[in-house]
Amino acid sequence: MLGNFVAAFMQVVTPLNLLMVAMGVSLGLLVGALPGLSSPMAIAVLIPLTYGMDALPALIAMVGIYLATKTGGAFSAILIRTPGTPAAACTAIDGYPLAEQGRGGEALGYAIMSSTVGGFFACLVGMVATPLISKIAIKATNADIAVVAAVGLILVSALGSKSMIKGLIAVMLGLLVSTIGMDPISGMARLTFGSMHLLGGISFVPAMIGLFAFTVIFSDMDMIGQKNNEVITKVKPQMPKVREFLSRWRAWVIGSLYGIFIGTVPGVGAESSTWMAYSTVKRQSKHPENFGKGELDGVIAPEASNNAVTGGALIPMLTLGIPGDASTAIMLGALMVHGLRPGPLFFKNSPTLFYGILIALLLANVFQLFIALGSIGFFVKFFRQDRSWLFPIIMVLATIGAYATTNSMFSVYVALVFGVIGFILERFGFPVACIVMGLILGPVIEENMRLALILSHGKWSAFVSSWFSRVCLLIAICLIISEIVTAFRPLFKKEQPCK
Amino acid sequence: MLKSKRVVFVLAILLLVGVVSMGIAAPKYPTKPITMIVPFPAGGGVDVFARLLAADAQTYLGQPIAVINVEGSGGATGAYQCVRAKADGYTLMAIDSSLTTLLVFQSLPFDYDSFEPIGMVVQCPTWIVTPADRPWKTIEELIAAAKEQPGKISMGVAGSSGSQFLMSLAFEHALDLDFNIIPYSGGAPLITALVGGHVDTGVIHSPMCLDYVEEGTMRILVAGDSMEPVMYKGKDTVPTFADLGIPYRFSVYRGIFAPKGTPKEVVEALGAGFEKMTKDPKFIKANQDTGVTPTWVGPEEFRKILDSDLETYQKIKKELVK
Numbered sequence: 001m002l003g004n005f006v007a008a009f010m011q012v013v014t015p016l017n018l019l020m021v022a023m024g025v026s027l028g029l030l031v032g033a034l035p036g037l038s039s040p041m042a043i044a045v046l047i048p049l050t051y052g053m054d055a056l057p058a059l060i061a062m063v064g065i066y067l068a069t070k071t072g073g074a075f076s077a078i079l080i081r082t083p084g085t086p087a088a089a090c091t092a093i094d095g096y097p098l099a100e101q102g103r104g105g106e107a108l109g110y111a112i113m114s115s116t117v118g119g120f121f122a123c124l125v126g127m128v129a130t131p132l133i134s135k136i137a138i139k140a141t142n143a144d145i146a147v148v149a150a151v152g153l154i155l156v157s158a159l160g161s162k163s164m165i166k167g168l169i170a171v172m173l174g175l176l177v178s179t180i181g182m183d184p185i186s187g188m189a190r191l192t193f194g195s196m197h198l199l200g201g202i203s204f205v206p207a208m209i210g211l212f213a214f215t216v217i218f219s220d221m222d223m224i225g226q227k228n229n230e231v232i233t234k235v236k237p238q239m240p241k242v243r244e245f246l247s248r249w250r251a252w253v254i255g256s257l258y259g260i261f262i263g264t265v266p267g268v269g270a271e272s273s274t275w276m277a278y279s280t281v282k283r284q285s286k287h288p289e290n291f292g293k294g295e296l297d298g299v300i301a302p303e304a305s306n307n308a309v310t311g312g313a314l315i316p317m318l319t320l321g322i323p324g325d326a327s328t329a330i331m332l333g334a335l336m337v338h339g340l341r342p343g344p345l346f347f348k349n350s351p352t353l354f355y356g357i358l359i360a361l362l363l364a365n366v367f368q369l370f371i372a373l374g375s376i377g378f379f380v381k382f383f384r385q386d387r388s389w390l391f392p393i394i395m396v397l398a399t400i401g402a403y404a405t406t407n408s409m410f411s412v413y414v415a416l417v418f419g420v421i422g423f424i425l426e427r428f429g430f431p432v433a434c435i436v437m438g439l440i441l442g443p444v445i446e447e448n449m450r451l452a453l454i455l456s457h458g459k460w461s462a463f464v465s466s467w468f469s470r471v472c473l474l475i476a477i478c479l480i481i482s483e484i485v486t487a488f489r490p491l492f493k494k495e496q497p498c499k
Numbered sequence: 500m501l502k503s504k505r506v507v508f509v510l511a512i513l514l515l516v517g518v519v520s521m522g523i524a525a526p527k528y529p530t531k532p533i534t535m536i537v538p539f540p541a542g543g544g545v546d547v548f549a550r551l552l553a554a555d556a557q558t559y560l561g562q563p564i565a566v567i568n569v570e571g572s573g574g575a576t577g578a579y580q581c582v583r584a585k586a587d588g589y590t591l592m593a594i595d596s597s598l599t600t601l602l603v604f605q606s607l608p609f610d611y612d613s614f615e616p617i618g619m620v621v622q623c624p625t626w627i628v629t630p631a632d633r634p635w636k637t638i639e640e641l642i643a644a645a646k647e648q649p650g651k652i653s654m655g656v657a658g659s660s661g662s663q664f665l666m667s668l669a670f671e672h673a674l675d676l677d678f679n680i681i682p683y684s685g686g687a688p689l690i691t692a693l694v695g696g697h698v699d700t701g702v703i704h705s706p707m708c709l710d711y712v713e714e715g716t717m718r719i720l721v722a723g724d725s726m727e728p729v730m731y732k733g734k735d736t737v738p739t740f741a742d743l744g745i746p747y748r749f750s751v752y753r754g755i756f757a758p759k760g761t762p763k764e765v766v767e768a769l770g771a772g773f774e775k776m777t778k779d780p781k782f783i784k785a786n787q788d789t790g791v792t793p794t795w796v797g798p799e800e801f802r803k804i805l806d807s808d809l810e811t812y813q814k815i816k817k818e819l820v821k
Contacts, residue, residue, distance in 0.1 A: 040541070043541075044541040044542075044568065047541070047550065048550075048553070048565075048566070138691065138694050138695040139695055140695070141695070141697050142692070142697065181572075182572070182573060183659075184659070184682075184684045185659050185682050186659050186660070186682070187573075187604055187605075187658075187659045187660030189605070196572060196575060196576070196579060196607065196608060197571070197572075197576065199571070199572035199573075199575060199576075199605065200570070200571025200572035200573070200575070200576055201571075203570075203571070266687070266688075266691055320690075320691070320694060321690070321707050321710075322687055322690065322691050323542070323687065326540070329540065329541075329542040329543070330540075330541045330542040331542070332542050333541055333542030333543060333546050333547050333550075334542070336547045336788075336789055337547055337550045337551065337554070339784075339785055339788040340788075341707065341710060341788065341789070341790075343707050343710045343711070345710045345713065345714060406568075406569055406570055406571055406576065407567050407568065407569045407580075408569060408571075408576065408580065447684050447688075451681060451682075451683065451688075454679070454681050454682075455653060455679075455681055455697065455698065457679070
């Protein structure tokens with residue numbers, strides 16, 4: 001094993017491959033920061049460019065993009081309240097308030113550091129415990145996956161906004177929209193009104209572009225022209241002091257652990273793990289009431305989590321040939337185009353490539369730290385532009401991004417419609433992020449839940465029959481109870497004087 | 500009078516020269532890059548298939564192929580886009596035979612007559628596999644076990660309205676068995692379930708299963724059609740539906756389509772180019788790495804196979820799908 005590891009290291013540390021890492025990471029940061037562009041899109045565009053290359057440099061570039069988009073998403077989440085990628089939606093909750101308080105630089109510094117730590121952590125675990133983890137991950141039944149996704153969704157509705165009821169309604173709306181299209185089990189058309197376009201359902205990327213990019217543009221249009229850039233002008237890149245960062249170890253350890261484990265479960269990714277990490281960290285924090293108003297731990301936990309997911313998701317992709325999300329699905333295809341077959345024989349047949357990919361991920365984390373810190377200035381300047389400049393640019397990118405998902409104008413219309421819907425709902429206090437989560441996790445929950453029930457011949461006990469799902473449900477119940485208690489505590493306190 | 504005659508004469512010559520030179524200098528197809536629509540997301544089997552074609556396109560067709568993914572509606576969105584594209588040979592589509600079942604189960608604004616087939620490149624049978632820890636080692640043992648416990652043994656299929664589902668129904672009907680059919684949304688979730696041991700059997704065509712069979716985690720019990728093109732050492736030991744006396748054949752076909760009305764010379768030029776490509780050793784090796792040996796089948800035969808499949812599947816659906 002060690003021999004392969006060393007050989008892989010020598011292969012990765014060549015000028016060409018290191019250049020690929022740097023390029024991939026830079027592109028990933030850009031794609032992640034710009035709402036409208038997404039990681040699967042960037043990776044898919046890269047595939048034909050890599051025909052002439054060997055497999056390793058091509059994959060290294062893709063891995064770099066995959067990792068860095070998660071970090072890049074934090075930039076726009078913190079600076080302009082628009083997550084560049086859904087994995088960063090949770091970061092915006094505490095990130096943007098921090099920016100409003102003039103602490104944007106601090107938030108960015110912490111986001112970058114936690115992302116690096118989370119990614120690193122996942123890499124190391126991946127290199128050491130891969131066979132074990134993939135054996136465990138494969139044991140996850142459909143019931144378990146349904147539970148994890150459902151728990152993520154419940155937590156999103158609880159934490160995504162100030163009003164849990166409104167959060168739940170938004171989640172339900174997302175779930176409703178996710179049912180449009182072909183039924184995953186029977187293939188019947190649902191809510192399609194005879195339209196062939198709707199037969200494929202509402203693809204979540206255009207809807208997400210609409211709800212995250214267009215909604216914010218429509219809502220914040222009244223900020224155009226106002227020199228309302230205090231948020232941004234006060235941002236100075238700030239590296240967190242190491243001691244301070246280490247003192248918040250609970251946040252990034254919890255975040256990383258959630259990310260690694262949930263990342264390995266096929267089908268569920270950063271969308272669930274960031275929220276579970278956030279709520280767990282909040283629960284055990286000494287100042288839970290600060291969360292949502294600008295608490296640094298609220299940025300550290302999700303950022304560590306979403307980068308750890310990349311390491312986690314690569315494990316089943318390489319060892320089982322099962323992609324964890326859209327980006328790994330495309331990387332799988334890229335591997336096959338290069339004549340490789342990820343799966344159970346991959347490690348046996350190409351051990352150096354296997355380690356090479358993980359080492360590349362490790363290096364990508366290191367590069368990302370420096371490139372991201374160095375580029376804060378650039379992004380701040382970019383987002384500092386008067387919104388009358390910024391918004392049209394984002395609108396164009398978002399429109400292109402929406403079109404590029406399916407190469408048809410239908411997706412652009414979807415994005416626009418959702419932009420308007422999101423704008424209206426946000427005015428009434430409904431959290432837009434919850435709709436997106438419902439849209440993403442809806443199909444995962446539905447398909448897995450129904451399969452689980454068919455497999456168990458209709459017995460609902462399937463959902464509490466494994467320790468994995470029991471633990472998840474327990475965590476969810478504890479977190480929700482603590483949420484409710486914290487919400488009701490002021491009421492009880494008020495009653496006391498009467499007695 | 501002489502002057503005007505001369506003018507007319509000169510104009511006539513110019514016109515003649517122009518027309519003739521147009522005929523001579525008319526560039527041969529293809530003169531610009533070709534777009535190939537893949538009606539499925541990037542990274543999937545059809546996508547990889549198309550990209551392997553695109554890799555050698557410059558050599559064998561003279562122009563590069565740009566692959567674009569137009570996903571949605573189980574492949575219908577991309578297919579429809581091809582139907583409506585200009586029939587000049589610059590827009591093609593990578594077709595996967597799942598389009599047949601889509602036509603059977605959904606009402607779509609097109610059918611196989613809306614296309615001009617260019618040819619079939621790869622063909623792969625669908626087979627029934629089982630996790631290695633299950634008690635049945637051959638198809639006969641599975642059949643016996645199923646007869647003892649009707650409705651208890653689970654059979655996962657990749658897609659609830661796909662050819663694998665129809666294959667499971669045909670298998671049940673022909674041998675008078677009853678399985679608990681579990682419709683997964685695709686090959687990947689089904690493979691996950693098989694490897695994890697969550698389902699008793701699976702109907703699937705993905706060559707990735709062969710890695711698992713080689714490694715010992717899965718067993719392959721029977722194939723729906725000839726195993727000839729499959730890259731599997733033990734392929735001669737696998738019985739087929741024909742051996743069991745089941746009158747249906749289930750294979751997955753991948754090829755190229757063009758919109759209806761594409762000129763005959765273009766179809767022939769493309770056919771010739773792709774056929775040569777399937778004989779290129781590099782192309783053969785690349786495809787074998789994904790699990791199947793490519794064999795070219797011409798447009799008329801391809802159309803016949805698809806039409807016959809369509810008829811068969813419609814029959815099965817009518818008789819067996821409740």
